[in-house]
Amino acid sequence: MLIVKKFGGSSVANAERVFNVARIITEDYKKGNDVVVVVSAQGDTTDDLIDKAHEITKRPNKREMDQLLAAGEQISIALLAMAIGELGCPVVSLLGWQAGFRTNTTYSAARIKRVETERIRSELEKKRIVVVAGFQGVNRNEDITTFGRGGSDTSAVAIAASMKADLCQIYTDVEGVFTADPRKVPNARKLDEITYDEMLELATLGAQVLNNRSVEMAKKYNVEMEVLSSLNPVPGTKVKEATNMEKMMISSVAKDAHVARVMIVGIPDEPGIAFKIFSRVAQAHINVDMILQSVGRDGTKDITFTVPEDCGAAAVAALQEYADRVGAKSLTYDTKTAKVSVVGAGMETHEGVAAKMFEALSEKSINIQMISTSEIKVSVLIAAEEADRAVSAVHAKFFDEM
Ligand code: ADP
Numbered sequence: 509m510l511i512v513k514k515f516g517g518s519s520v521a522n523a524e525r526v527f528n529v530a531r532i533i534t535e536d537y538k539k540g541n542d543v544v545v546v547v548s549a550q551g552d553t554t555d556d557l558i559d560k561a562h563e564i565t566k567r568p569n570k571r572e573m574d575q576l577l578a579a580g581e582q583i584s585i586a587l588l589a590m591a592i593g594e595l596g597c598p599v600v601s602l603l604g605w606q607a608g609f610r611t612n613t614t615y616s617a618a619r620i621k622r623v624e625t626e627r628i629r630s631e632l633e634k635k636r637i638v639v640v641a642g643f644q645g646v647n648r649n650e651d652i653t654t655f656g657r658g659g660s661d662t663s664a665v666a667i668a669a670s671m672k673a674d675l676c677q678i679y680t681d682v683e684g685v686f687t688a689d690p691r692k693v694p695n696a697r698k699l700d701e702i703t704y705d706e707m708l709e710l711a712t713l714g715a716q717v718l719n720n721r722s723v724e725m726a727k728k729y730n731v732e733m734e735v736l737s738s739l740n741p742v743p744g745t746k747v748k749e750a751t752n753m754e755k756m757m758i759s760s761v762a763k764d765a766h767v768a769r770v771m772i773v774g775i776p777d778e779p780g781i782a783f784k785i786f787s788r789v790a791q792a793h794i795n796v797d798m799i800l801q802s803v804g805r806d807g808t809k810d811i812t813f814t815v816p817e818d819c820g821a822a823a824v825a826a827l828q829e830y831a832d833r834v835g836a837k838s839l840t841y842d843t844k845t846a847k848v849s850v851v852g853a854g855m856e857t858h859e860g861v862a863a864k865m866f867e868a869l870s871e872k873s874i875n876i877q878m879i880s881t882s883e884i885k886v887s888v889l890i891a892a893e894e895a896d897r898a899v900s901a902v903h904a905k906f907f908d909e910m
Pocket residue numbers: 515516517518519548658679680681682684685686687688689690691714715716717718760
């Protein structure tokens with residue numbers, strides 16, 4: 509069997525954890541399996557490297573930033589390979605480029621174009637365990653690129669897809685995917701399985717347990733993922749295509765606190781305004797999420813929308829000239845908001861999910877600023893300081909009464 513195993517930063521945070529992971533790997537190897545391991549930087553290494561860059565400059569050069577951040581994973585692959593060697597198994601560590609990760613040229617958010625797997629295959633033929641640095645590759649200029657925060661999950665899925673692995677196991681510091689972040693909601697329950705579509709929504713809506721691009725890729729190439737704990741050997745959560753099982757109405761509650769709300773007040777109430785606003789935002793390469801337009805009154809209206817937290821200032825900058833020209837009353841953004849969402853494939857067939865969520869919030873007197881829905885999710889924008897309380901209340905409403 510060919511097994512791909514990925515270990516996150518907390519799973520390899522110190523020497524003891526590195527040996528713990530080495531034991532998990534060698535156990536599978538000794539059973540006769542081919543094992544490819546993807547590993548993240550230890551503990552808070554990536555955050556520390558980002559801080560170091562900011563000690564030098566507020567706006568680090570993107571190429572140099574990738575060069576810097578890729579160093580985190582270089583440390584962990586070497587240490588893990590040493591630990592596996594200590595346990596008596598043959599092993600080789602490979603940086604992203606050595607493992608064949610070819611990407612486009614978008615530094616800090618590079619897309620994987622392909623994995624040229626010859627090197628990994630030849631190492632496996634030599635009966636070595638292969639330890640690959642996650643989150644990094646090389647572009648056509650032979651420069652190092654990284655995939656964006658949490659990108660090691662995508663490295664693992666890319667290898668599993670390219671090599672048609674039998675298993676793709678994502679080891680982390682919790683036992684699987686839960687009905688809410690188990691660190692915030694103590695009575696959250698572990699899910700045995702979750703569909704790609706639900707997991708993709710959850711990951712995009714703020715549940716950090718899997719990176720959304722990894723789930724997108726897993727769905728595209730039909731790679732079944734399993735999320736499990738590196739510290740507690742119990743069955744985890746399978747991420748896969750929908751089965752015929754009765755769909756759960758709601759599978760999980762998620763929070764995203766990294767949201768900015770942009771408000772433009774007192775603009776003309778006439779055709780073409782939304783186009784004028786959102787085409788400018790799009791030109792600035794900013795993703796818009798929720799949108800709210802007020803009813804026109806006295807010839808003017810207001811538009812409010814949300815963008816990723818670090819794009820708030822850029823969205824305002826993109827609209828300033830337009831706002832001045834049409835005499836808007838104000839153009840502002842704030843980041844004291846958070847998005848709370850419920851996700852579940854069963855929503856399509858169970859009515860009343862939104863009402864139930866709003867009931868939970870109303871019972872706690874939490875004000876809803878914006879709402880958006882799709883077939884499998886309902887999201888609300890609320891004050892950031894109320895987000896954790898909101899998650900608990902919504903979780904209790906859906907799961908404690910079951
Ligand atoms: P790693 O370093 O292993 O990649 P991450 O920190 O990226 O781990 O992701 C694991 C964390 O995701 C958990 O510690 C947990 O707090 C958080 N999390 C958020 N939502 C969920 C959820 N629904 N189920 C499980 N974990 C979640």
